[in-house]
Amino acid sequence: MKTYRIACIPGDGIGKEVVPAGETVLRALSDAGAGFRFEFSSFDWGGDYYRLHGVMMPDDGLDALRPMDAILFGSAGDPDIPDHVTLWGLRLKICQGFDQYANVRPTRILPGIDAPLKRCTPAQLDWVIVRENSEGEYSGVGGRVHQGHPIEVATDVSMMTRAGVERIMRFAFRLARERPRKQLTVVTKSNAQRHAMVMWDEIAVQVSGEFPDVKWDKELVDACTARMVNRPASLDTLVATNLHADILSDLAAALAGSLGIAPTGNIDPERRYPSMFEPIHGSAFDIMGKGLANPVGTFWSCVMLLDHLGEREAAARLMRAIESVTADASLHTRDLGGTAATAAVTEAVCRRLQS
Secondary structure, eight states, X not given: XXXXXXXXXXXXXXXXXXXXXXXXXXXXXXXXXXXXXXXXXXXXXXXXXXXXXXXXXXXXXXXXXXXXXXXXXXXXXXXXXXXXXXXXXXXXXXXXXXXXXEEEEXXXXXXXXXXXXXXXXXXXXXXXXXXXXXXXXXXXXXXXXXXXXXXXXXXXXXXXXXHHHHHHXXXXXXXXXXXXXXXXXXXXXXTTOOSXXXXXXXXXXXXXXXXXXXXXXXXXXXXXXXXXXXXXXXXXXXXXOHHHHHHHHHHHHHHTTOGGGOEEEXXXXXXXXXXXEEESSOOOGGGTTTTOOOOHHHHHHHHHHHHHTTOHHHHHHHHHHHHHHHTOGGGOOGGGTOOOOHHHHHHHHHHHHHO
């Protein structure tokens, strides 16, 4: 029987609750006759590891992850550790170390969820946001000098390369071509950022010639936020820079009902390294340990993980189980206006997989 090696990194906060829930659901799927099994390896990296060792993950941590087929990640963030330390010391270290340059964030209104847009039907909000995940505003280029003095200077350089922009554009056009509407919106800010973003636009035009069957347009990022609210049906697949897509995808998740249901995949399309899948909700320390976390974002991330592994039938089966649970208001967690606990939602998904 095929065995998939999955690295589980709960990280911080509610990641320690939703990643084990994800493991439970994947085991239930395997036990229900999926035709394959999982071998899970857990890594205790994160804020607690930092307090013991002074780093979020060991220097040779990437070597331990390299043989894995995929990574299931929880969250990075601890109120006692600066955010830039937790993010760059763990999640971004993995994303950049494994060149997971395509961050994919699907968004749609799941059955039973009361989304906040009053004139929007589920059919009108069905998006995939492609986020360039390796350079741009989060490239890490910059520095500080004369710290503590009146002449102190701090810089963060948004670095874009032709190779980096070309590959994310091709990835986004390919993804758009696979979807029914074959439509792509290229998000930009080239009216104000006149160098890198102008190159971004120019490369979009060049790459579009390789995909004559994909209809595409261009939208300034600020105008795109209004379009997401006022004309959601006009969007389908979007591609944006690291920072722009980070913001837009949080807005998208909120418009779909909750950040608690939103998944993401950090993908190495060339499959040189394992790709990493995670919910986007963060560590949420205010509800940590209370059993209140919504595990749906993790379960949907597991769907993406399965799809990436080529197990599309199993991915569809898990997605149907998730949708049947969200359709039941008694199984809504607090972020969706309900009272259901993490364990109850997890058990309900497992029951549906077994039946």
